[in-house]
Amino acid sequence: MKYLGITLERPKIGVFDFTGCEGCQLQIANKEEDLKDLFDLVEIVNFREISSDRREDYEIAFIDGCITTDSEVARLKKIRKQAGILVAMGACACLGGVNNLRSRFSLSDVIREVYDRHHINTGPVRKVADVVHVDIELPGCPISKPEFEWLVRHLVLGIEPQFPKYPVCVECKQRLNSCVLDMGLMCLGPVTRAGCNAVCPRNRLGCWGCRGPSEEANFESLIEILREKGFTEEHIAERVKFFNAFSGVLNSDR
Amino acid sequence: MLFKTITKENFKKMVEGLLEENEVIGPRSRDQDLGGNKIYRFLKINSFEELEMDYTRSYSSPKNYFLPFEEDLATYRLNDKDWEQEIRYTIHPRVIIGMRACDINALLKLDQVMLKSVYPNPYYFARRRNTLIIGLDHEPLEDCFCRSMNTDTVFHGFGLFLTDIGDRYFVAINSDTAYIILNQFDAREVTEEDQERYKTVKKQIESKFKTQVDITILPELMDLEFESEIWKKWGHKCLSCGSCAMVCPTCYCYGIEEDTNLTFTKATKRRFLYSCNLLDFAAVARGHNFRPDAHIRLKYRYYHKFRGFVEAFSQSLCVGCNRCGKACLAGISPKAVIDDLIKTEKK
Amino acid sequence: MNLKIPKHDINLEPFMVGPPDFNRQTVLMQTERGFKSEVVNIVKLTAIEKLFQIRISEPCERENFTFLPGQFVMLELPGCGEVPISISSSPSNREFIGLCIRKVGKVTGMLHRSEPGAMVGIRGPFGTYFPMQKMVGRNILLIAGGLGIAPLRSPIYWVNEHRSEYKDITILYGVKEPGQILFDYQFEEWRKIYDLNLLTIVQNPDENWKERVGLITDLFEDISIDPENTFAIVCGPPVMFKFICTYLANIGIPRQRMFISLERRMHCGMGKCCRCIVGSTFTCLDGPVFDYWTVMNLKEAI
Known part of the structure; x- marks a missing residue:
């Protein structure tokens, strides 16, 4: 070819x-x-x-x-x-x-x-x-x-692939999805690498982080936001640790 | 400008008529937020009943009907070492109902870049030319600051613009196409009573603005406070997720990517909307990133909106809809950031 | 009833016919229409840099294509991508365009693997140029660091072709290692035929290196500059600009008489994608050639 x-x-x-x-x-x-x-x-x-x-x-x-x-x-x-x-x-x-x-x-x-x-x-x-x-x-x-x-x-x-460096939010917003965090659901979209077309938030599941962290993700800010939204530490930890994508992010890990 | 009025009954008939002949986009709600408020978006509507004329604000702006989030700029047929490029501009007549004055003003700003500046954008031009806009007035929400941005009223850039004056809409008419359509539904000349009611409604709208943003010396402030700590403060919160740019009616920055099919016989050149907040926006091939930090990228977004665009087109690139403020999980809103800038200056 | 929104098919507009002229910026509509071009010759310069000679295939498109020294084109490999490249051949050469390209990313990497006969796309020319007309009757000091010599070749050709219009021409050219020197096969011609003074310097010499060792600014010791009558053209890595332009400003060359070429990531070349904005200035439209006064006023330019 x-x-x-x-x-x-x-x-x-x-x-x-x-x-x-x-x-x-x-x-x-x-x-x-x-x-x-x-x-x-x-x-x-x-x-x-x-x-x-x-x-x-x-x-x-x-x-x-x-x-x-x-x-x-x-x-x-x-x-x-x-x-x-x-x-x-x-x-x-x-x-x-x-x-x-x-x-x-x-x-x-x-x-x-x-x-x-x-x-x-x-x-x-x-x-x-x-x-x-x-x-x-x-x-x-x-x-x-x-x-x-x-x-x-x-x-x-023979070209090095460049995966999206940005988080899921970009693709989620582009598909005109409602933000599931606004709807009271947990979502790791803001810190997870895009490329999935936001398939989970689109189906109102919230993101579980299966694609691993986006580059230079601002975990600190997201976790602060999740706390402010009333999610318990347990709930946050459950989600953050699910795919083992974000080890070391939570204080309890350290 | 020509003005007429149309009864709500006849307006319904008009929309139903338009629906039979064209694709119609309008505000629809699908989900609710935690406070029980409907979340609206501009989507294709199939019947008049789906159109929510009492909507508050769409989560995302309708700009994607003019600047799609993704579009193919060119396709190629590849054959060994040779290729043929094909370019077709999408011609898709449609009607968008319910756009606010701010959103239409946003299009006028995009027109400056896409049509009136050097290298007109034919893809945008094709969509703009084939879209009939029926605008709709509304009472400002708590956080609307379009008045501060001078975008709360609009005089061109639409076909029809409606103001609810009770049992009728007061209609500003701005194109022949729109005029012809409207006249088929017993639109009547404006009476003195209509005019009085229109004035009252307009005054009421004006009286309800609660949020103000002081932009008097903002362009200068952007330079003076370029090294300000406030950028770090907000940048620290920023998720660099690009949500602000995606929902914004005027953010137009983009990227281009090319790809082939699996057999290397076809290729596409695709434009996709990007955001200057995203990490690699200003990264170059050798790995150097001209804007490596979140706060620098955030600052540049504001710099472009309130300084760069003013310099180029004597107006800022913000229409005061606060969609970015609403979409931002970290609570970064233009009002908060600008107030902070002004405060720092006064110290 | 007539409720159908009239169709305005811009595909049928007159502007769709005929080749686009990128020099007519305000009316150009076929913005993505590239000129199909053949890579007619590839010259290996160093381990990572090659000179590509590219010829626009369609005669009428080739005849239409004119540029000025300092301008760039968007070079496209369909399916791979598009990159901005400064033209490093003579504006009077209407047969082919010379592009000196370093292998750094996806597109340039693929291009380095291609062979003569490969077809590429060219859009352009884009951007500002070195104002050679303004420099008539003066001395020109051209300073290049590394790959910065590539965009300078175009003004060098220009000067030779209009040699009587200019006074003393000096080129200062610095690289890290001797193996990185580009176009050394032309140096003798430049010195003898173009009648210019060319000084080179390297940071890390090898045993065969016979010329100066040090930083490019060290070469200022070897020349005399008449600040009243000299224009400067500077090209190279951003760190270089500051030192050189500050020096030149200190000896009295007005900042508006120093021209530099900035490099940024560009996706469109037409002031739309915003990737190359510096402060509020588009590198693709207002640049890549700027005078130093403008650059000094750009936020975070260098």
Whole structure:
């Protein structure tokens, strides 16, 4: 394929699942009508959810899920060694994500509650960047297919992708949504990275911060605002810690 | 200017007639805030009943019907190394009902930039030319300070402008299209009684302004207080979220992005509304940011509104609607900031 | 009943026909219509800078395109983006435009990967220019730091083509390291044919460097300036302006006779997007060339 006279290489891609719901991988497999174009652009050599190929010659690795076991650590390190570019994909890989909720309890209690007396090997929840160097973080819970395709185009062109630095409010206001904070709902939109088209506030859920913090977000001001609006410390902490996107923001963390 | 009156009954018929032939935009409410107040916005209306003529203020201004938040400036067909550019200006006739004097004045200010200054903006021009505006007077809200900004009345930039005088609307007529439409609904000549009632209503409106903002020496103050601590004070609260610019009827700063489809056969050049409060507004390719701090960006927004625009067009780029003040979660409003500036000056 | 809002289709207006003339700012409507142009030659200058020679494809568009020294164009790679670039070729060269481009971002990075024959878009020219007419009969002092030499090439060509109209021409050119020097293949021609005095200086010399070492301001020791009869043109990183212009002002050159070219992020080039506003001044419309008096009065300009 050529673009502006420049021959584009067809990079080999691997998609790997770790601890998570695999929803982000499903997003890649979604929108079938575009899959052919996607496969023309990149060669998928290792992606359990859609193909039985298990080649190890991938150049770009997409990591779905967080890291919880020793075997996952070893596997991730091996992938890192092979991949020229490693992309952490989705809230679990980028932040720890929903899985991190269990970090609030003692690990042995969690294991007993879920698995009863079965032996299970699991450790603390870690985001990918806690274990290996991450080149690109593709945010979202789940990731969005259009944004994934946008990223792939950048990877094929060899251009560093620039994710929005600004918060969700920009997109929310552009969609003429009512501000859910005005309506009495909790929302982390003012400190969360945009790019989701404000899908949660649009559906009157308030933002949960799945895309991680916007750049130079003013947490202090937002938390002050939430307090003034009458949200309890507990309620604020519950929301702020949900995706593990804002660690260190609350005084109680320090 | 020509004036007529139309009964509310006939106005309803007129709107229904317009609805049959055109897309009609008007104020509608969808949600309520915590205090039980309706939250209004300018949306497409499908029947006269959806149009809320007693609305207070739309959360966001209707500027997006002239300057959309996102629009394609050009598309390209790509083919190996060659390409063809295509440009089509959107021609979409429509009616907007219920715009306030401040919002129409805001358009007149945008006209200065988009039509009357160098490099006219054809995309804006196409929308402006194909939109019939039916304005609507209202009693000022607590925080309206359009009077201070001299934008509480409007004399052009619309088709019709309505003032409620009881069972009728007093109508200022400003375009032939509007004149033709109005005359099809038994609009009658203004009687002496109509005129008296109009005067009374106008006086009442005038008497209800509560918020004043002193802009007498504001342009100078912007320079004199350029290093003032008050910018830091407000900047500290600022979320740099751009909400103010999005809801503002006059903020027009934008960015341009280009992208291709997955097969690199098509490309688009897209304009998207940006805000000078956003972190990377003035960042350059090498990573240098000319406005790295929230307070500096906040200051520049005010500087553009109350100093830069005055210098260029002898008027400020604010119409006193206080939508930014309402939308700002951190409570930053022009009134509060300007009062602070004036106070600092007096010290 | 006639209630249909009449359609005004501006796509059918006369201004849609024919190539846009960006020099007719007040009436230009096809603001986004780019001139399709071919990259006819690419000259590698340094590890990160290349000179692109670009030729507008359509003859009538090419004939229409005229600019003055100091003006810039918006260079577009469709699907990739658009960037402002100062023109660094001669205004009298009607065959191609020279653009000296450093690889810094998305668009410039892609452009560096392209090969001759690639098609790009050009809009422009935009912005103010160095007032070469006003300098007739005087000395001109051109001072460049780093990539700042690129926009100065255009006035240098101009001066050569009108050499008898100007008196002494001096170029001071400073870079950090010898490897960053641009257009050194032209230096001999400039000195011999253009009859100008060119002094170079580097901060970190290598073993082959034979000329001055130090900061660009050190070169003032090597020349004599007649403040009454000299115009200055200064281009380079913002930190440089202050030191140089302050020095020149101190020796008596009026600030209105010093011209500098500012650089800002621009998305439109037409005074609309506001990305390049300095204080209340649009770099794209009121600049990029400003006299130093104006710059001194701009908030946070340099």
